[in-house]
Amino acid sequence: xxxxxxxxxxxxxxxxxxxxxxxSDLMDNEKVTFxxxxxxxxxxxxxxxxxxxxxxxxxxxxxHKPIALVGGGTGLxxxxxxxxxxxxxxxxxxxxxxxxxxxxxxxxxxxxxDSPAPGCGKAKMLNNADWLVDLNYIQFLRDIGRxxxxxxxLTFEGTKQRLERxxxxxxxxxxxxxxxxxxxxxxxxxxxxxxxxxDQWGNIVAGIDLINRMDGPQCYGLTFNLIMRSDGKKMGxxxxxxxxxxxxxxxxxxxxxxxxxxxxxxxxxxxxxxTFMSLxxxxxxxxxxxxxxxxxxxxxxxxxxxxxxxxxAEKARDAAKHLFQAGAPASKEGIPSAEIPSADIDAGIxxxxxxxxxxxxxxxxxxxxxxxxxxAEVNGKRIEDPKxxxxxxDLDSDGELLLKAGKKRYMRVVVK
RNA sequence: GGAGAGGUUCCCGAGCGGUCAAAGGGGGCAGACUGUAAAUCUGUUGGCUUAGCCUUCGAAGGUCCGAAUCCUUCUCUCUCCA
Numbered sequence: 035x036x037x038x039x040x041x042x043x044x045x046x047x048x049x050x051x052x053x054x055x056x057x058s059d060l061m062d063n064e065k066v067t068f069x070x071x072x073x074x075x076x077x078x079x080x081x082x083x084x085x086x087x088x089x090x091x092x093x094x095x096x097x098h099k100p101i102a103l104v105g106g107g108t109g110l111x112x113x114x115x116x117x118x119x120x121x122x123x124x125x126x127x128x129x130x131x132x133x134x135x136x137x138x139x140x141x142x143x144x145x146x147x148d149s150p151a152p153g154c155g156k157a158k159m160l161n162n163a164d165w166l167v168d169l170n171y172i173q174f175l176r177d178i179g180r181x182x183x184x185x186x187x188l189t190f191e192g193t194k195q196r197l198e199r200x201x202x203x204x205x206x207x208x209x210x211x212x213x214x215x216x217x218x219x220x221x222x223x224x225x226x227x228x229x230x231x232x233d234q235w236g237n238i239v240a241g242i243d244l245i246n247r248m249d250g251p252q253c254y255g256l257t258f259n260l261i262m263r264s265d266g267k268k269m270g271x272x273x274x275x276x277x278x279x280x281x282x283x284x285x286x287x288x289x290x291x292x293x294x295x296x297x298x299x300x301x302x303x304x305x306x307x308x309t310f311m312s313l314x315x316x317x318x319x320x321x322x323x324x325x326x327x328x329x330x331x332x333x334x335x336x337x338x339x340x341x342x343x344x345x346x347a348e349k350a351r352d353a354a355k356h357l358f359q360a361g362a363p364a365s366k367e368g369i370p371s372a373e374i375p376s377a378d379i380d381a382g383i384x385x386x387x388x389x390x391x392x393x394x395x396x397x398x399x400x401x402x403x404x405x406x407x408x409x410a411e412v413n414g415k416r417i418e419d420p421k422x423x424x425x426x427x428d429l430d431s432d433g434e435l436l437l438k439a440g441k442k443r444y445m446r447v448v449v450k
Numbered sequence: 451g452g453a454g455a456g457g458u459u460c461c462c463g464a465g466c467g468g469u470c471a472a473a474g475g476g477g478g479c480a481g482a483c484u485g486u487a488a489a490u491c492u493g494u495u496g497g498c499u500u501a502g503c504c505u506u507c508g509a510a511g512g513u514c515c516g517a518a519u520c521c522u523u524c525u526c527u528c529u530c531c532a
Contacts, residue, residue: 325485441486
């Protein structure tokens with residue numbers, strides 16, 4: 035098997051390929067241009083989105099040429115694959131700004147610079163709005179639509195499920211547009227391979243068929259396993275909602291914590307997929323004698339470093355050590371913080387208000403429950419009276435408060 | 451276009467005109483146990499100035515001392531027929 039392909043195989047990415055041998059031969063003979071698409075449906079990617087881009091990273095290192103396709107055009111429609119509900123329709127401006135944000139985030143995983151490291155393939159980022167938005171409907175039907183069989187589309191598993199719940203016509207067209215993307219990328223960029231999540235299989239195959247019918251070269255499709263956590267939940271969802279890459283939506287500290295708290299059984303699997311660590315190095319962590327918590331720390335650090343940078347990763351790691359390991363050096367910088375006006379502290383502030391305002395609790399009722407159930411701490415002291423008042427005397431030596439809700443949620447309160 | 455079914459709290463889902471802030475489950479949160487894991491057990495789960503008050507059962511009106519429950523109109527979804 036081709037060496038680049040083998041890397042993906044060994045790291046546990048690959049679910050299926052339209053033609054393993056054909057693709058492997060092609061990759062042996064030339065540096066292949068390939069693409070992965072994302073729809074800019076939100077202001078930030080979350081970790082469920084990024085698996086194919088890690089795969090892209092590995093192929094780029096082997097010299098193949100990645101194209102990240104931002105779906106500025108398809109995003110206007112919404113992909114029904116794997117969804118049980120219809121997507122909300124987003125405004126054009128919204129899609130634009132989302133697309134910009136996503137471009138920046140992808141740059142952390144794949145090198146889109148003009149001069150990538152020696153041996154690495156040059157990567158491009160394109161937006162399908164460039165060719166989709168101005169499509170002429172009649173022309174499109176004549177040229178592209180004629181090659182699609184509705185009968186066949188109806189047999190796809192994803193479509194079947196949606197038929198039971200309702201599928202609007204525009205969504206039904208998604209497959210044609212995605213196929214057209216592949217066709218255009220093939221024609222304009224010489225793209226020969228498309229990768230994506232397992233839910234993209236139908237769309238990818240349809241694109242390959244289209245290219246064949248339009249007399250293009252043989253193209254290939256590669257899909258990745260849907261990464262599940264060992265508890266059966268989908269990756270990327272946490273109690274705080276989706277684990278976003280954007281620091282505004284999900285602080286680097288919380289991001290680090292998400293990885294720090296993965297199940298034992300997932301650690302090695304995630305290292306292979308979500309970090310750039312070498313397989314030899316990862317293998318060391320598979321040793322059952324090795325402390326599992328060390329492995330989790332490493333996973334969390336590596337992943338945080340890729341997404342948020344070395345400095346943030348260190349801050350998050352040190353803050354976590356400070357909070358969870360007795361005797362660790364004080365390092366509060368990475369702990370999420372909130373501010374409180376100094377006048378409020380002088381006047382004394384109720385614990386409930388304090389916890390609610392810091393963002394640790396959703397409402398006073400929530401805070402009351404927390405306190406009553408013994409889960410609230412201020413500077414290491416458990417507060418059991420919901421009527422307790424925190425004043426200037428309660429500040430620590432730095433003039434700050436450290437709130438703790440439950441076992442793991444911390445907030446640093448700075449008096450301003 | 452016609453006929454029928456239905457929209458209940460984060461989700462699924464129960465709900466005789468008063469005893470409904472609304473059963474049950476899931477999820478979440480907290481406590482215990484632990485390793486910042488999993489599993490398990492217990493408690494909790496609309497808001498507030500919390501023995502009380504306020505706002506929720508698709509939307510707006512109406513009947514009634516009293517409505518998630520009855521009536522009218524509107525709206526959305528689903529199923530069947532055309």
